Amino acid sequence: MDITNFTISDILNGYKEKKFSVGEIIKFYLERIDKLNPELNAFVTIDENAIKNAKDLDNSLARKRFNSQPLFGIPLGIKDMFLTKDVRTTAGSKVLENYIPPYSATAVTKLIDAGAISLGKLNCDAWAHGSSGENSDFGNTLNPWNKDYVPGGSSSGSAVSVAASLVPFATGTDTGGSIRLPASFTNTVGLKPTYGLVSRYGVIAMASSLDSIGHFTKTVEDSATILNVTAGADGYDSTVAKREKENYLKDLNKDIKGLKIGVPKEYVTNALDKDTKQVFEKSIKTLGDLGAEVIEVSLPNTDYAIATYYIIQPSEVSSNLARYDGIRFGNDRSYFGKEAKRRIMLGTFTLSSGYYDAYYKKAMQVRTLIIKDFTDVFSKVDALVAPVSPTPAWKFGSKNDPLQMYLSDALTVPVNLAGIPAISVPAGFSENKLPIGIQFIGPHFSEKLLFQIGSSFEKKTEHYKQTPLLR
Amino acid sequence: MNIKPNAYETIVGLEIHVELGTFSKMFCRCKNPTLADKPNTNTCPVCLGLPGALPYTNQQAIESCVKIALALNCEINNSSFFERKNYFYPDLAKGFQTSQYLHPFGEKGYLDIQVPVILGTRQLAETPESKNDPGQARINEASAKRARMTKMINKRVGITRVHMEEDTGKLMHSTVDGKEVSLIDFNRSGVPLVEIVTEPDIRSGEEAKIFLTELQKIIRYLGVSDADMEKGHMRLEPNISLRVVGEAELPPYKVEVKNINSFRFVEKAIKFEEIRHKELLDKGEIPVQETRGWNEFKNKTVSQRSKEEAHDYRYFPEPDIPPIEFSDEQIKKIKESIPELPSIRVQRFEVDYGIKQYDAQILTKEKSLADYFEQAVEIGKEHKVNPQKIAGFIINKKINIDQVLPATLIKEILEASSMESINEDKLQNAIKQVLGENSQAVTDYKLGKTQVVGFLMGMVKRTLPEAKNNDQIREKVIEMLE
Amino acid sequence: MKIDVKKIAKLSKLTLTASEEKEFGGQLNNIVEYIEKLNAIDTKGIEPTAQVTGLKNVTRNDNYTDDMLTQEQALSGDKNVHNGLFVVDKLVDTNK
Secondary structure: OOOOOOOOHHHHHHHHHOHHHHHHHHHHHHHHHHEEEEEEHHHHEOOOOOOHHHHHHHHHHHHHHHHHHOOOOOOOEEEEOEEEEEOOOOOHHHOOOOOOOOOOOHHHHHHHHOOHHHHHHEOOOOOOOOOOOOOOOOOOOOOOOOOOEEOOOHHHHHHHHOOOOOOOOEEEEOOOOOOOHHHHOOEEEEEOOOOEOOOOOOOOOOOOOOOEEEEEEEOOHHHHHHHHHEEEEEEEEEHHHEOOOOOOOOOOOOOOOOOOEEEEEOOOOOOOOHHHHHHHHHHHHHHHHOOEEEEOOOOOOOHHHHHHHHHHHHHHHHHHHHHHOOOOOOHHHOOOHHHHHHHHHHHHHHHOOOOOOHHHHHHHHHHHHHHHHHHHHHHOOOOEEEOOOOOOOEEEEOOHHHHHHHHOOOOHHHHHHHOOOOOEEEEEOOOOOOOEEEEEEOOOOHHHHHHHHHHHHHHOOOEEEEEOOOO | OOOOOOOOOEEEEEEEEEEOOEEOOOOOOOEEEOOOOOOOOEEEEOOOOOOOOOOOOEEEHHHHHHHHHOOOOEOOOOOEOOOOOOOOOOOOOEEEEEEEEEOOOOOEEEEEEEEEEEEEEEOOOHHHHHOHHHHHOOOHHHHHHHHHEEEEEEEEEEEEEEEEOOOOOOEEEEOOEEEEEEEEEEEOOOOOEEEEEEEEEEOOOOHHHOOOOOHHHHHHOOOOOOOOHHHHOOOEEEEEEEEOOOOOOOOOEEEEOOOOOOOOHHHHHHHHHHHHHHHHHHHOOEEEEEEEEOOOOOOOOEEOHHHHHOOOOOOEEOOOOEEEEEEEEHHHHHHHHOOOOHHHHHHHHHHHHHHOHHHHHHOOOOOHHHHHHHHHHHHHOOOOOOOHHHHHHHHHHOOOOOOOHHHHHHHHHHHHHHHHOOOOOHHHHHHHHHHHHHHHHHHHHHOOOOOHHHHHHHHHHHOOOOOOHHHHHHHHHHHOOO | OOOOOOHHHHHHHOOOOHHHHHHHHHHHHHHHHHHHHHHHHHOOOOOOOOOOOOOOOOOOOOOOOOEEHHHHHHHHHOOOEEEEEEEEEEEOOOOO
């Protein structure tokens, strides 16, 4: 039985048809992790209870929960930014090298309550600071498509675990592109939901006004299945809107004929690498073939997004990382890596007395303008399509200057500043067989629409069926 | 040395922190702790500042804060938000305190207090010996105080702001394994805290104490906190400086004395600082702008210069808490829920019930006592008992209002008064009858056997059982015997 | 704008080596120079955005839970504890 590249719905169907047991599935994935993880370094901690938890689901009484638990027996990988009760949580940093939390993140609890089985914790850039995955204190995670290339960050382990079929889905956090960028570098589907749709409670905060809790899957359908579980208020995150529950699977099979999809001209510039541009243009053509009306639009303040983001984000980082003083838990502040230190100091500076108005307040004002760009454009089109990254994955060690690294988020951060949702879906490959993704962007709480567009595109292109060659 | 007495004027502003008596903490669902709780048993991920934890605001706490602001005649900001005050200290779990900076719930208020003004002092003779004898000097000082003639006047103290924040953990100091260490209990971390800041309108330790006493009364009236000093519900920080009398500008420095837990210590700390600053200013020095602590054992303030670094709190809007807005309607509703405050009640008791100001002040110290008095007055009306009598009875007999119902109190007053006033004619008739029936006793009395009076009184009481006032009966019996 | 790295490190409670100070100094100044491109935009009269949800008055009733951390859980992250308390280096004590 070769279950490599199984999606969540494949596994659920298999359970339904009694093709395999939960124990068999968990065993398969754990063996694959055993075999591939030593080199890929996606997992930093394996959950030792996985086999026992699987057995519990295999008894006849538990089996009855199959119909009520949407993720019954589905293996899961958890980005190490999510707290897991009694299971080490590091944030990819030596500061939390031995930290065992006394509680779990809401998102984790919801997934486990829905029947998912955690196989362990996934590597990431320390404190989710990074675009390449190279900032983890637990070593680089390798891109399964080409191990000389970065997997993208900060959710490096999450993207790689799904791309390499170590798990069918994994959680992630997206503050400035940390889900979409690695998804586009690994041929996976990455969802960054609307800010305030999924509770952040128990997820280690990076930049509180930007952090969005999402996930990686192989398909758009699986992405919708997961969001059905994680979305909604929990009474512990006061920025989560109390809204009526939606069924995100509902419009998956609806076609996109007549939908107006905008292409922001500021996203398609000469800065785009040749392959990325080619893949993007082909994708636009596909959308047209599917019946969508693709038109050029403008988001005039796009060029200011990185500067705005690199004021607001480090400011919030400097405050959020203040609790790591080594008194109540964890190691002291000397254990912070260089990137964390840089951001803490940058944020401390932009908030400091005499500079607040010039930097932080100014950035908050420009943020208003960037939001207005999107509001204006969504009065003309239903959604936007754009490249995720100006280039495909780059080689390890090739971007040494922090500012150059920051600029690789140019096409992802505007979405975070506006708090709107976006989904990165596989769109093709570069000449040297590196994955390239595109993102669909919609107004607040338009996830159902994004799934509809993404699913149409995915069914037509089927890039997700391509898997990296792994030995 | 040329020292001019009274050459300086004391300038004091107060910062007061009040812990609210809510059921739960400010931003989490932990129980608001009591001092009896074992250390670090009253925490959760939020107030312990664990990774990933987020705040969720307590509605009751913010309403209580607005209540205090309204009681202090503040303007209420319809639109407000929480901010992060960033600094590092081991008792601050999150590395920032969730507080308010730009838009406190209340600002620009005032509180009127009654302060004594000295009309004149009778100068006491000072002998050369007494000057050098500290014991004698103290006696002279006390006499001087007694010789002062004062009058109470109304004084308005400006309230700069009233804002909502959260408490920190509690630090203790100890020696563990031969090493001096500090210990932290986070039970208190996240308890709702209201900060009240006054204008520098206070001019002495005594005024500060009067202000604080009035404020404490108000907070208790509002029912938002027990304001129990012993339990640390109120923590006080006077900012003190001195200027030459007649100058209008604020002095170019101020000294903050941190975390004092009694009104008396505030008064003492201000007095201590007055003397310290005066000595420095007389030498032509400006006291160092710094934070000091009050040492209650040595009765002095001590410099905490080690803590004194340029503060830069890097305030910014708390991204984890949506803004708080109050409609005029809501503010009106909160305002209506505020009970009559003590100073107003004193006036009303004087005017409506005609009781003495001194009694009115005692009766209004606690809202429960004032309420009790008014209930008793209401019941007393039916029995024509006048309010001053009730006031006097409550105060002089030290009535335990938790044990004696107002109706019972009135009954007791009526019984006591019935002893006093029995109809004179009735009594006279009764005595006349008794004397007529006991001629032997009358003769004995006239022979000097005054002890028969007691016997006769007993006979009177038997004839007239409602006569209970022995003094009255004795007086009348003796009068009629003679 | 030149960043005073020493001062900012102290305010951030970070201890830097001399070489880190130099390295960060250069990098941070580059970044600050970049973010100053916002100066090109006229933001006069524009409301700052601190939050994107548009939510207001999200509060809870004043009820407490009995589901708090046990003392053991609260202290579980720290090795240096004494009688149920966290232990830190000696701080200022005004009553000494």
